[in-house]
Amino acid sequence: MKRIAILNGPNLDRLGKREPEIYGSTTLADLETQLSAAFDGQAELTFFQSNHEGALVDKISALAEAGIDGLVINGAAYTHTSVALRDALLGSKLRAVEVHISNLYLREEFRHHSFTGPACVGVITGLGLEGYYAAVRFLLLEA
Incomplete structure (x- = not known):
């Protein structure tokens, strides 16, 4: 069974509460439960969220050392x-897919540039929470 990690950055712990007109009403815990159920028997999913950049960097390194098969990162x-x-x-050599709930190109101009996207095999933006499912499906095929 493939092992895929899903990392979420700052403020995503506020899903369902923060700007529901942009991000919807589903909480991060709901999303994790739904993803686990959707891919039960196909993938072992692990989840991590942090509002701290260094914690995310440390987690990426730990996942690389653990030899996971793929990474979804928002x-x-x-x-x-x-x-x-x-x-x-880049240093992890992990097959990663970057996901964004909202369409970055319909938002403020500063959101149009991604430093992390070029370090990933793909970027999904603007599909809502479906982007997470698409990323996991892709990694299952490609991992």
Whole structure:
């Protein structure tokens, strides 16, 4: 069974509460439960969320050392600012897919640039929570 990690960055612990008009009403815990159920028997999913850049960098390194098969990452605001996350992804050699719930290109201009996207095999933006499912399906095929 493939092992896939799902990492979420800052403020995603506030899903369902923060800006529901953009991010919806599903909580992060609900999303994790739904993903686990959807891929039961197909993938072993692990989840991690942090509002701290260094914790995300440390987790990427730990996942690389653990030999997971793929990574789904929503770096949230760090997508647009973090060279450290980019370097961690590149250095890990993990097959990663970047996911964003909202369409970054319909939002503020500063969100149009991703430091982490070029370190991933793909980027999904604007599909809502379906982007997480699409990323896991892709990694199951490609991992």
